Amino acid sequence: MAVDGAAGTQHAGDAVAGRSPAAPAPWHVTGRELYERAFALNPTPLLVLDGSGFVVEVNDAFCALVGHDRATLLGPGGGQVLGLAERGPDDLRQLGDSPAGSGARPVRWRRDDGSTVTTRVAATFFELPGVPDGCWLLAARDTSGEDDLVEQLTYQAFHDPLTGLANRVLFEDRLGHALARATRAGGGCGAVFLLDLDDFKGVNDTLGHHVGDELLVALADRLRLQTRVSDTLCRFGGDEFLLLVEDLESPHDVDDVAARLMSSFEDPFEVGGTSVIQQASLGIVPWSTGNEDPTSLFARADTAMYEAKRLGKGRHVVFDPGVHERAVQRFELAQELRGALAAGELSMHFQPLVELATGRVEGFEALMRWAHPTRATVPPDVFIAIAEESDLIFELGAFALREATRRAMGWTAVEHGRSLYVSVNLSTRQLYDPNLVRTVEEALTLSGLPPSRLVLEVTETAALGDLEAANQTMQRLVQLGATIAIDDFGIGYSSLSYLSLIYPKIIKIDQSLVRGCPGDPDRLVLLEGVVSLGHGLGAKVVAEGIENAEHLACVRAVGCDVGQGYLFSPAVPAGDVAAALHRVEEELRRGRH
Numbered sequence: 001m002a003v004d005g006a007a008g009t010q011h012a013g014d015a016v017a018g019r020s021p022a023a024p025a026p027w028h029v030t031g032r033e034l035y036e037r038a039f040a041l042n043p044t045p046l047l048v049l050d051g052s053g054f055v056v057e058v059n060d061a062f063c064a065l066v067g068h069d070r071a072t073l074l075g076p077g078g079g080q081v082l083g084l085a086e087r088g089p090d091d092l093r094q095l096g097d098s099p100a101g102s103g104a105r106p107v108r109w110r111r112d113d114g115s116t117v118t119t120r121v122a123a124t125f126f127e128l129p130g131v132p133d134g135c136w137l138l139a140a141r142d143t144s145g146e147d148d149l150v151e152q153l154t155y156q157a158f159h160d161p162l163t164g165l166a167n168r169v170l171f172e173d174r175l176g177h178a179l180a181r182a183t184r185a186g187g188g189c190g191a192v193f194l195l196d197l198d199d200f201k202g203v204n205d206t207l208g209h210h211v212g213d214e215l216l217v218a219l220a221d222r223l224r225l226q227t228r229v230s231d232t233l234c235r236f237g238g239d240e241f242l243l244l245v246e247d248l249e250s251p252h253d254v255d256d257v258a259a260r261l262m263s264s265f266e267d268p269f270e271v272g273g274t275s276v277i278q279q280a281s282l283g284i285v286p287w288s289t290g291n292e293d294p295t296s297l298f299a300r301a302d303t304a305m306y307e308a309k310r311l312g313k314g315r316h317v318v319f320d321p322g323v324h325e326r327a328v329q330r331f332e333l334a335q336e337l338r339g340a341l342a343a344g345e346l347s348m349h350f351q352p353l354v355e356l357a358t359g360r361v362e363g364f365e366a367l368m369r370w371a372h373p374t375r376a377t378v379p380p381d382v383f384i385a386i387a388e389e390s391d392l393i394f395e396l397g398a399f400a401l402r403e404a405t406r407r408a409m410g411w412t413a414v415e416h417g418r419s420l421y422v423s424v425n426l427s428t429r430q431l432y433d434p435n436l437v438r439t440v441e442e443a444l445t446l447s448g449l450p451p452s453r454l455v456l457e458v459t460e461t462a463a464l465g466d467l468e469a470a471n472q473t474m475q476r477l478v479q480l481g482a483t484i485a486i487d488d489f490g491i492g493y494s495s496l497s498y499l500s501l502i503y504p505k506i507i508k509i510d511q512s513l514v515r516g517c518p519g520d521p522d523r524l525v526l527l528e529g530v531v532s533l534g535h536g537l538g539a540k541v542v543a544e545g546i547e548n549a550e551h552l553a554c555v556r557a558v559g560c561d562v563g564q565g566y567l568f569s570p571a572v573p574a575g576d577v578a579a580a581l582h583r584v585e586e587e588l589r590r591g592r593h
């Protein structure tokens with residue numbers, strides 16, 4: 001140790017020791033005493049065994065670790081007490097073979113209370129006089145806590161923290177094993193079920209994410225009850241669940257499993273102090289050979305699930321090539337539709353709306369047409385539904401509004417003092433679009449059409465979503481000066497409370513109600529009821545789908561105010577509006593209808 005000679009100061013360590021390190025130790029200990037104490041008090045649990053597994057010596061830390069006292073362990077059967085009886089000399093040799101430190105092997109010891117403690121043990125062999133086969137010094141490290149942690153981390157890596165269900169990683173692993181097993185066995189039926197909650201966003205948005213989480217947990221509990229231990233139930237993502245069923249008797253059994261899964265949605269969920277009705281769409285892919293790859297199984301389950309959504313949600317669809325074919329066609333149509341707008345293939349046609357009492361045309365409904373360059377006519381309900389699957393509906397909707405209002409401005413010349421209105425359809429998704437009011441305003445400003453000449457048709461089913469949001473949008477549209485009409489009335493789910501919220505100025509009775517009337521007195525009574533309901537709400541009632549004189553007689557008899565249908569005129573191109581108007585009125589004047 002260097003001493004700063006000039007200043008004569010000692011280094012800090014020497015100051016603590018209070019002596020010169022060069023001086024001899026002032027005490028004398030024999031090696032034996034020292035090593036005995038160092039062994040006994042060593043904080044590392046130490047154990048000396050002979051080559052046959054008899055305990056030669058243990059230290060205090062080891063006794064504390066296993067909860068036995070030294071006398072028991074050194075006594076006869078000490079090795080057995082520790083569960084060492086199962087370990088022969090080979091085992092000990094193996095322990096000894098592990099390189100010191102890092103190579104420590106896991107060893108479990110039996111404790112006095114019957115439990116076990118897991119350790120990592122490093123072993124060293126040494127010769128000891130009197131012990132014929134030599135001894136093993138085992139140094140143990142308690143790893144129970146670490147093992148718990150490893151177990152916990154392993155659990156976390158394979159499970160969804162919210163619901164405790166398997167996660168995607170575990171599911172994919174199990175699916176891989178299931179397919180491999182089926183391949184080895186030369187076949188075997190199984191299926192993947194993909195469940196996606198319908199409109200779950202609404203729950204999160206209106207009741208908050210914590211209530212959404214509560215619902216997911218409650219649902220996971222219900223789904224668990226519907227599955228067997230051998231099935232793998234997984235939360236795949238936000239509101240998507242997967243079920244792997246391996247040993248089906250036949251692919252037809254999937255319907256039973258589907259029915260059980262779907263029964264989880266029959267009762268409302270009591271969450272966040274309220275009762276929530278939640279539905280789900282289910283896509284199913286059965287397999288009967290193992291020669292499948294998980295990625296395409298997922299893709300097919302997804303396709304089937306989307307088909308279930310498209311068919312109206314709350315149902316299950318089993319994948320078949322037809323489902324795939326339709327999905328491909330829709331995808332292609334969606335691609336083409338995107339280009340159609342830019343290519344000028346979309347246009348608005350107009351169908352006259354006739355005031356039944358006077359026989360005068362009072363407005364036109366704007367209906368979109370797609371002049372597809374190669375395909376036969378694609379009807380609007382088909383391509384509108386496709387557009388609704390993506391944000392394309394907003395572009396199409398804006399186009400319809402701009403084009404219809406622009407064309408309606410051109411009707412001034414044929415109006416002869418009256419004020420014709422144009423009635424534009426809004427899709428449900430548009431009604432929930434925060435930009436809708438601005439889009440309508442822009443169309444009115446651009447065209448110069450007075451808002452009083454614009455009618456906006458919304459369908460009854462719009463009421464199934466967030467009623468409050470839809471209602472607010474409609475109020476703002478009314479404030480702009482536009483008129484709201486309820487379209488396809490009588491076939492959807494509209495509740496009377498919905499109607500009383502909106503107070504629509506116009507109710508359009510669905511064609512199917514009109515068409516069923518002639519010759520069916522019950523239908524006529526129904527139609528009459530709907531008309532008086534509309535009138536009771538102060539609305540004008542329009543009858544759609546008047547195709548012949550009988551239809552017309554019926555709707556007149558029940559007091560409909562306005563008629564629309566092929567009997568008067570189909571929808572005509574913008575350039576033919578004036579001619580159609582004159583023709584319809586002329587025919588009515590002549591009493592031909």
Ligand code: C2E
Nearest residue numbers: 367368380381384400425426427545546547564565566567
């Ligand atoms: P809608 O709004 O109920 O329109 C009335 C539909 O009935 C039109 O079909 C019309 O051509 C048809 N129609 C009229 N009179 C008769 C008749 O006497 N008999 C029969 N069988 N049908 C008649 P279209 O043009 O094929 O439109 C179908 C649906 O597509 C519309 O039903 C509407 O929901 C939707 N649609 C059309 N254009 C648009 C649009 O620009 N935007 C939105 N969002 N939807 C549109």
Ligand code: MG
Nearest residue numbers: 365425457487
């Ligand atoms: Mg309509």
Ligand code: MG
Nearest residue numbers: 487488508544
């Ligand atoms: Mg309609």
